[in-house]
Amino acid sequence: MEFGAHLKTAGGAYKAAERAGEIGADALQIFTQSPRMWRHPDLDPETAERFRAARTANDIGTVTCHATYLINLGATDDRIYSKSVEALRRTMLAAQAYQADGVVFHLGSHLGRGLDAALHQVVPALRIVLGEGNKRSKTRLVIENSAGAGNTMGLTLEDIARVIDELGRPKRIGVCLDTCHLWATGIDIRDPGCVEELVSELDERIGLDRLVCLHVNDAALPLGARRDVHADPGDGLIGHKLSVMLGHPKLQHAAQITESPGPGPDGPDKTTIAALRRLHRAGVRRHARA
Ligand SMILES: [Zn+2]
Ligand SMILES: [Zn+2]
Numbered sequence: 001m002e003f004g005a006h007l008k009t010a011g012g013a014y015k016a017a018e019r020a021g022e023i024g025a026d027a028l029q030i031f032t033q034s035p036r037m038w039r040h041p042d043l044d045p046e047t048a049e050r051f052r053a054a055r056t057a058n059d060i061g062t063v064t065c066h067a068t069y070l071i072n073l074g075a076t077d078d079r080i081y082s083k084s085v086e087a088l089r090r091t092m093l094a095a096q097a098y099q100a101d102g103v104v105f106h107l108g109s110h111l112g113r114g115l116d117a118a119l120h121q122v123v124p125a126l127r128i129v130l131g132e133g134n135k136r137s138k139t140r141l142v143i144e145n146s147a148g149a150g151n152t153m154g155l156t157l158e159d160i161a162r163v164i165d166e167l168g169r170p171k172r173i174g175v176c177l178d179t180c181h182l183w184a185t186g187i188d189i190r191d192p193g194c195v196e197e198l199v200s201e202l203d204e205r206i207g208l209d210r211l212v213c214l215h216v217n218d219a220a221l222p223l224g225a226r227r228d229v230h231a232d233p234g235d236g237l238i239g240h241k242l243s244v245m246l247g248h249p250k251l252q253h254a255a256q257i258t259e260s261p262g263p264g265p266d267g268p269d270k271t272t273i274a275a276l277r278r279l280h281r282a283g284v285r286r287h288a289r290a
Helices: 013-022 045-057 078-097 115-130 157-166 179-184 192-206 239-246 270-289
Strands: 003-006 027-031 063-066 102-105 140-144 173-178 211-215 255-258
Touching: 003 270, 013 027, 013 045, 027 255, 045 078, 063 078, 078 102, 078 115, 102 173, 102 211, 115 140, 115 157, 140 157, 140 211, 157 173, 157 192, 173 179, 173 192, 179 211, 192 239, 239 270, 255 270
Parallel strands: 003 027, 003 255, 027 063, 063 102, 102 140, 140 173, 173 211, 211 255
Antiparallel strands: none
């Protein structure tokens, strides 16, 4: 089982790998560019090499790269659409150089047209990105479930499964489930029955092996608020019952990565990772008793 956090790359991506080691994490998520900008910097081989060395030295297993938040594969504006494809393409190239396990991204918004109307542009975009770089690379494109603001796509497992099916179910498409986003869309993951239903649906529609990571975020807003405000694991409105999902026996192959604010300006720290591990242990015990 791997536990980690999204960490800052100020000073170089290798710094995030070093910090992951310092705080007791064995999984890591980073940005390969500024998450609120289009421009993706060129990645020089030395930076990637340094990151890979720090990853090995600090025993980091799963590494994911989160793409910019600006991406909208459902954009009807040609300029935004092509920028979105380009940003995702460049993130995939950087992630391959880092030998990351996945590029986590959001599908974007169908702008009120519905997922069906937007699929004809989502699917070719993902094909382009999957064809990028080394075809034998293990870096997967990882669709994250959305929190439900606006007309976002990927709100439900059904939506995500549609996209994967239309693509022809390639091996290199994965999924990431964010606990705060599930909560925001009205799925009460404190309830073991709800989690059971969710896991069965994931198994049947998508396949458990496609689950690359969980984003373990607590929620600062009430169930079904359709807005995404993260809290530290165990400290939000989901609270200690986050353990129900974290300890589920069928989810143990996926890295548990938090994107929580953390106690200080450096984001998640030792106490955050320790809290994550405690919640997970409590969840495993809960399932053993059930
Ligand atoms: Zn997330
Ligand atoms: Zn979020």
